[in-house]
Amino acid sequence: MNRKQWNPGLPSPETLKRYRIWDSYFTPAHGHPGDDGSNALVADIKRALPAIQKGRFERACYFPHVGIGTTSDQNLEHLLRTRPDVVLGPMTRWPKFLIGMIQVNSNDVPASLKAIDRWLADGPMVGVYLPGGGPGARRCDDPALGPLIERVAELRGVIMVHTWFKTGGKRNPSESTPSELAVLAARYPEQTFVCAHAGGEWQRGLRAIRQHSNVHVETSGFDATAGFIEMAVREITAGRIIFGSHLPSRSLGTELAKVISADIGEEDKRLILGQNFRRLLRVDSK
Amino acid sequence: MLNRRQVIQLSLSSATVAAATSDAMGAVDPDERIIDTNSHLSRWPFRRLPLDHVERLVNKYRSIGITEAWVSSFDGLLHRDITSVNERLASQSKMFDELVPIGVVNLNLPDWESDLQRCCEHHQMFGVRLYPSYHNYELDDPMMLELLRRAAENGRLVQIVVALEDVRTQHSRLRVKDVDLSPLGEALSRVEGAVVQVLNARSVADRSNEWSKIDRLYFDTARVDSTDGVPQLVEQFHAGQVMLGTHAPLLIPEAALIRTHESGQLDVATLRAVLSGNAKKLMAGLAS
Numbered sequence: 001m002n003r004k005q006w007n008p009g010l011p012s013p014e015t016l017k018r019y020r021i022w023d024s025y026f027t028p029a030h031g032h033p034g035d036d037g038s039n040a041l042v043a044d045i046k047r048a049l050p051a052i053q054k055g056r057f058e059r060a061c062y063f064p065h066v067g068i069g070t071t072s073d074q075n076l077e078h079l080l081r082t083r084p085d086v087v088l089g090p091m092t093r094w095p096k097f098l099i100g101m102i103q104v105n106s107n108d109v110p111a112s113l114k115a116i117d118r119w120l121a122d123g124p125m126v127g128v129y130l131p132g133g134g135p136g137a138r139r140c141d142d143p144a145l146g147p148l149i150e151r152v153a154e155l156r157g158v159i160m161v162h163t164w165f166k167t168g169g170k171r172n173p174s175e176s177t178p179s180e181l182a183v184l185a186a187r188y189p190e191q192t193f194v195c196a197h198a199g200g201e202w203q204r205g206l207r208a209i210r211q212h213s214n215v216h217v218e219t220s221g222f223d224a225t226a227g228f229i230e231m232a233v234r235e236i237t238a239g240r241i242i243f244g245s246h247l248p249s250r251s252l253g254t255e256l257a258k259v260i261s262a263d264i265g266e267e268d269k270r271l272i273l274g275q276n277f278r279r280l281l282r283v284d285s286k
Numbered sequence: 287m288l289n290r291r292q293v294i295q296l297s298l299s300s301a302t303v304a305a306a307t308s309d310a311m312g313a314v315d316p317d318e319r320i321i322d323t324n325s326h327l328s329r330w331p332f333r334r335l336p337l338d339h340v341e342r343l344v345n346k347y348r349s350i351g352i353t354e355a356w357v358s359s360f361d362g363l364l365h366r367d368i369t370s371v372n373e374r375l376a377s378q379s380k381m382f383d384e385l386v387p388i389g390v391v392n393l394n395l396p397d398w399e400s401d402l403q404r405c406c407e408h409h410q411m412f413g414v415r416l417y418p419s420y421h422n423y424e425l426d427d428p429m430m431l432e433l434l435r436r437a438a439e440n441g442r443l444v445q446i447v448v449a450l451e452d453v454r455t456q457h458s459r460l461r462v463k464d465v466d467l468s469p470l471g472e473a474l475s476r477v478e479g480a481v482v483q484v485l486n487a488r489s490v491a492d493r494s495n496e497w498s499k500i501d502r503l504y505f506d507t508a509r510v511d512s513t514d515g516v517p518q519l520v521e522q523f524h525a526g527q528v529m530l531g532t533h534a535p536l537l538i539p540e541a542a543l544i545r546t547h548e549s550g551q552l553d554v555a556t557l558r559a560v561l562s563g564n565a566k567k568l569m570a571g572l573a574s
Binding site: 006007008009010047048050051054055164166167168200201203222223224225226227230247248249250251252253254256257258260261263 | 318320333334335336337350351451452453454455456457458461509511512513514515534535536537538539540541542543544545546547548549550551554557561
């Protein structure tokens with residue numbers, strides 16, 4: 001048997017190609033890109049490439065650090081702040097594949113505003129990411145984030161927020177829950193937010209955001225628990241769900257199976273796997 | 287309960303499902319068997335699952351090329367009448383060729399020894415499944431050694447479930463820690479012939495030096511995540527110790543299947559061993 005023809009659990013390559021998969025949550029070296037600004041990042045992208053190719057992904061969005069204090073490594077922060085070419089390295093190497101949303105430092109709003117102007121207004125980044133941990137994390141409903149949210153809204157960028165509902169409560173007070181994102185979303189009804197991981201415990205997460213039509217949910221970051229997508233489609237419709245892979249720390253199997261195996265229609269799968277994200281990014285809607 | 291005629295009708299409809307989905311799911315080599323060593327029947331206590339009807343579960347297995355599943359019962363987590371849990375499990379499993387029942391034993395119930403005996407002698411089950419965290423004992427408990435000893439005497443597999451759910455998503459009134467596996471090596475060294483499979487472990491890499499030398503110890507892949515997690519597990523131990531487990535129907539079975547091959551790191555022989563060969567060898571070894 002030729003292993004290349006035996007891919008148990010996966011749809012056919014033709015079916016995958018038809019889905020036109022755009023991954024909204026690609027996490028190579030998510031916490032630190034490496035001492036030289038990209039070595040760990042590039043290594044992790046290469047590590048994920050077999051799965052990306054097997055899944056026939058068209059594009060993937062990652063979350064670069066840009067030197068505004070989102071890591072604890074002062075040397076790295078200086079390097080990224082002073083060498084934009086280093087930040088752009090992976091996008092230069094994979095220009096037709098990578099999309100970027102910068103990680104912002106919610107504890108340094110002025111620096112984040114400058115970075116938003118530098119990387120969103122002038123391109124090539126398409127949005128911002130509010131992390132759940134590290135020195136840049138802060139509860140997303142903190143009013144101090146107001147100027148940052150307003151500037152991204154002016155630039156029509158996407159705001160991706162790491163969220164979790166953890167049994168027993170937060171391990172880290174700076175991490176946001178879907179309920180806190182709902183508070184933020186109510187303040188800015190014209191802005192689109194993405195509730196990354198659907199709160200992890202997605203039954204609560206979906207309930208927390210379902211009344212807020214400007215909140216989408218992202219699908220990665222928790223076990224391949226059956227029934228998630230079915231409930232999400234029922235509660236918020238397929239039009240508000242966007243696929244994320246969390247590769248390489250999670251897997252194609254865990255994350256793609258949530259969607260391809262769900263008891264929903266093929267058109268809904270196409271929306272979730274790529275069409276919705278392209279709509280958020282204002283690229284083609286075909 | 288279905289009668290034999292209904293089972294036949296279901297089998298016919300299953301074949302239709304399998305044929306209809308074969309294009310979508312990719313070609314399944316009819317000679318290639320896939321064995322899921324970690325599956326459950328009945329209801330997950332905290333919510334309904336899309337595949338928590340046995341017929342739907344079996345249809346799913348047929349549609350994705352899984353030809354055999356070692357099933358236990360979610361009822362065994364909280365029910366105290368384990369004898370009837372195992373009766374139902376055995377009865378349901380008889381209706382489908384794909385299902386191989388693995389009985390539940392709760393070491394904290396009086397007379398658990400009779401449950402084990404019934405699993406072995408009356409139901410002819412080739413293994414039993416333990417849930418130490420849900421049943422509230424540790425692996426260094428003397429009862430555990432006794433269970434291993436009796437299972438070894440009867441030539442039966444013992445499956446130890448490390449976890450059923452991410453601790454971060456559990457019900458707030460039923461929080462269950464992952465099983466501490468540290469006493470396992472010692473326990474196996476004290477019971478000659480004991481054969482154990484660890485299910486649902488997220489990571490066992492820190493014990494690879496000790497455990498890779500124990501050829502009677504096996505693992506499943508159900509919660510081994512990251513794109514190259516399964517090849518790493520095979521590398522840390524030896525290929526013969528790793529067997530496919532999906533943890534269906536709580537987890538989506540396709541997820542575990544895809545993880546075995548998505549990185550492209552396992553050669554064909556190793557992939558076959560993980561997907562079925564090791565399980566077949568284990569069963570044959572226990573039967574001999």
